[in-house]
Amino acid sequence: MAQHVITPTSARPFDRDTINQDLLQPVLHTSRRFYGLTSILAAFVLAGLAAFLFQAYAGLGVSGLRRPVFWGFYITNFVFWIGISHAGTLISAILRLVNARWRRPVTRCAEAITVFALLIGASFPVIHLGRPWLFFWLIPYPSERGIWPNFRSPLLWDFCAILTYITGSLIFLLLPMIPDLATVRDRTAGWRKRVYGAVALGWRGTPREWHRLEMAMRIMAVVIIPVAVSVHTIVSWDFAMAPVPMWHSTVFGPYFVAGAIFSGIAALIIAMAFLRKFLHLEQYLKPIHFDNLGKLLLVMSLLWIYFIVAERLTVWYGNSTPEMAVLLATERGKFLPLFWAMVCCNFLIPFPILAIKRFRTVTGTVIASTTVVIGMWLERFLIVVPSLEFKYLPFDWGHYRPSWVEITITLATFAAMPLLYLLFVKFVPIISMWELKGGEPVAAPRVEAASSWTQSRVPTEEPLPGSVD
Amino acid sequence: MAHRWGMVIDLDRCTGCEACVVACHAENNIATVGEKQAAMGRAIHWIRVERHWEGEFPNVRVRFQPIPCQQCDDAPCEPVCPTYASYQNAQGLNAQIYNRCIGTRYCANACPYTGRYFNWFNPSWDKPLQLQLNPDVSIRESGVMEKCTFCFQRILAAEANAQAEKRQLRDGEFSPACVQSCPSEAMVFGDLDDPQSEVSRLSRSDRGVKLLGEVGTFPKVTYLTRES
Numbered sequence: 024m025a026q027h028v029i030t031p032t033s034a035r036p037f038d039r040d041t042i043n044q045d046l047l048q049p050v051l052h053t054s055r056r057f058y059g060l061t062s063i064l065a066a067f068v069l070a071g072l073a074a075f076l077f078q079a080y081a082g083l084g085v086s087g088l089r090r091p092v093f094w095g096f097y098i099t100n101f102v103f104w105i106g107i108s109h110a111g112t113l114i115s116a117i118l119r120l121v122n123a124r125w126r127r128p129v130t131r132c133a134e135a136i137t138v139f140a141l142l143i144g145a146s147f148p149v150i151h152l153g154r155p156w157l158f159f160w161l162i163p164y165p166s167e168r169g170i171w172p173n174f175r176s177p178l179l180w181d182f183c184a185i186l187t188y189i190t191g192s193l194i195f196l197l198l199p200m201i202p203d204l205a206t207v208r209d210r211t212a213g214w215r216k217r218v219y220g221a222v223a224l225g226w227r228g229t230p231r232e233w234h235r236l237e238m239a240m241r242i243m244a245v246v247i248i249p250v251a252v253s254v255h256t257i258v259s260w261d262f263a264m265a266p267v268p269m270w271h272s273t274v275f276g277p278y279f280v281a282g283a284i285f286s287g288i289a290a291l292i293i294a295m296a297f298l299r300k301f302l303h304l305e306q307y308l309k310p311i312h313f314d315n316l317g318k319l320l321l322v323m324s325l326l327w328i329y330f331i332v333a334e335r336l337t338v339w340y341g342n343s344t345p346e347m348a349v350l351l352a353t354e355r356g357k358f359l360p361l362f363w364a365m366v367c368c369n370f371l372i373p374f375p376i377l378a379i380k381r382f383r384t385v386t387g388t389v390i391a392s393t394t395v396v397i398g399m400w401l402e403r404f405l406i407v408v409p410s411l412e413f414k415y416l417p418f419d420w421g422h423y424r425p426s427w428v429e430i431t432i433t434l435a436t437f438a439a440m441p442l443l444y445l446l447f448v449k450f451v452p453i454i455s456m457w458e459l460k461g462g463e464p465v466a467a468p469r470v471e472a473a474s475s476w477t478q479s480r481v482p483t484e485e486p487l488p489g490s491v492d
Numbered sequence: 493m494a495h496r497w498g499m500v501i502d503l504d505r506c507t508g509c510e511a512c513v514v515a516c517h518a519e520n521n522i523a524t525v526g527e528k529q530a531a532m533g534r535a536i537h538w539i540r541v542e543r544h545w546e547g548e549f550p551n552v553r554v555r556f557q558p559i560p561c562q563q564c565d566d567a568p569c570e571p572v573c574p575t576y577a578s579y580q581n582a583q584g585l586n587a588q589i590y591n592r593c594i595g596t597r598y599c600a601n602a603c604p605y606t607g608r609y610f611n612w613f614n615p616s617w618d619k620p621l622q623l624q625l626n627p628d629v630s631i632r633e634s635g636v637m638e639k640c641t642f643c644f645q646r647i648l649a650a651e652a653n654a655q656a657e658k659r660q661l662r663d664g665e666f667s668p669a670c671v672q673s674c675p676s677e678a679m680v681f682g683d684l685d686d687p688q689s690e691v692s693r694l695s696r697s698d699r700g701v702k703l704l705g706e707v708g709t710f711p712k713v714t715y716l717t718r719e720s
Binding site for chain 2: 081082083084088091093094148151152154155157158160161170172173175176177179182261265267411414415416419421422
């Protein structure tokens with residue numbers, strides 16, 4: 024890993040002031056481009072909101088759903104976005120635990136993706152309800168109705184798992200933000216100072232506080248990994264627990280988790296490339312980060328092709344009539360173009376790009392990541408829809424086509440993600456400044472022993488970042 | 493007093509006339525969704541007659557198979573419902589409580605027989621059908637799932653009658669609308685727990701098969717296969 028240690032370029036050596044100046048720039052100054060982009064994205068989101076309200080008012084019939092395809096775009100989006108959310112916690116937590124030092128500028132980008140993708144994903148189970156105003160009946164609480172929800176239903180497991188994951192990943196995002204929020208507090212005045220002061224929770228940067236933060240982060244990094252794995256396993260069980268051809272499969276849990284991490288890394292690479300370009304963070308998000316994440320993406324691409332072969336080859340050799348109807352419809356029948364587009368997007372295109380070192384550049388990894396995100400959405404669609412269209416009795420087979428309502432809401436979520444991200448970048452430094460300051464070999468590069476991930480950072484004599492000067 | 497209601501459908505006798513479908517619509521206040529919605533696949537029929545063609549022209553045969561809810565003993569629709577809208581009642585029927593349903597449609601996906609129907613919009617009827625609604629059956633609003641109940645309102649009425657007259661229910665004393673209206677008497681309804689009942693005698697027949705028995709749903713509807 025020695026060659027992966029970030030070394031400052033000769034042009035701009037890192038020091039506290041440069042870091043503060045570069046990374047606080049987007050927080051302290053607002054460009055006209057920000058307002059323009061925000062309004063465009065907000066318009067899309069509002070259009071999606073209007074479409075949802077129209078659907079709730081008129082009835083779910085305004086969507087393209089029909090018997091026998093009772094789940095379509097909405098559940099596809101649900102699985103897709105929950106998958107994207109695996110960018111943050113898993114990647115960031117694993118990188119923290121293994122003490123990968125190149126992770127430092129990457130973690131917060133990833134953790135923010137998690138929280139926003141989860142919020143978007145978790146809205147779909149409500150959007151797709153026939154009576155969305157009664158969504159709270161899914162929540163287990165002692166109510167005047169005197170009836171508890173059904174704990175045998177995977178949808179209830181979903182609710183519990185996702186709520187846990189949102190809570191956990193929010194803590195995981197907020198904890199390491201505290202010192203940076205304190206830094207912002209110290210550099211602003213007026214109402215901003217009060218707001219940042221409140222969210223910084225009175226951080227002063229005493230060794231005691233650093234120690235507690237360190238402990239909390241270490242605990243969260245360990246706790247969040249099993250939570251993340253369980254969430255997508257449970258999402259897969261929404262399908263696997265129903266006796267539907269090609270859904271009812273034991274491979275679904277790990278298959279979904281692998282796919283989720285796969286799409287999560289791709290989303291992270293895309294987000295990082297945008298940040299690098301628009302916030303001029305070339306000095307912080309360097310080719311080495313894209314190279315390393317590209318390698319991770321390569322591993323996940325191989326894992327994905329392994330799972331899909333394992334799943335489909337088993338079904339093919341099993342040769343049971345209902346499953347073969349679905350298998351052939353996806354591979355050779357009406358879903359043929361989508362299926363092979365998915366294979367291209369998830370494997371045939373990204374594999375050579377990521378495997379050949381010369382192509383594993385910033386541009387290369389972004390191209391690969393874009394195809395992966397498209398491919399993973401197609402994968403979710405091809406899991407949800409063909410099994411329902413070709414379920415058991417051929418007389419009842421049907422065709423699903425989404426309506427403008429579903430398409431609008433889907434586009435709105437793809438606008439909601441950058442919008443939330445943009446607002447986040449506006450209010451919080453997107454790169455963890457204190458981790459960078461602590462971890463960077465600034466004046467005298469020192470080789471860290473196999474120490475805990477924060478040890479290098481805990482300063483001794485110098486004034487601590489975010490402390491009151 | 494406990495009964496285990498079941499049905500036998502003799503495929504040799506079914507002529508595919510769809511009288512059962514019409515009777516079911518009239519008895520259970522099933523909405524007519526209109527041509528456009530029906531063409532999309534949104535028609536609601538608690539019982540449907542599936543039509544299968546066999547052979548090559550000119551030696552073609554058509555087979556009919558009426559499919560109501562199979563009222564499974566191990567119904568896949570029940571455990572997946574998060575609100576207990578779909579549950580098994582004391583008489584072994586897969587009941588649907590409309591007021592509890594929030595419309596996740598999970599049950600409809602889980603049902604191997606595609607025997608569950610969703611209200612995509614508020615119900616409406618082609619005139620003058622709105623004038624003949626059955627007061628014993630509630631109307632289902634937009635966003636809830638509905639399905640065959642084996643005409644549970646008739647079961648309750650018959651039980652109340654028998655109780656008032658202080659006697660046991662007699663086999664064949666009442667039947668669901670589909671069974672009642674079948675001109676070729678292809679369908680038989682009754683108590684499977686009563687070894688003397690016709691339905692229990694027929695369901696033990698050598699011709700008896702369960703639809704998609706391999707899925708492990710243990711349906712209470714038995715089909716008598718064609719021999720002619």
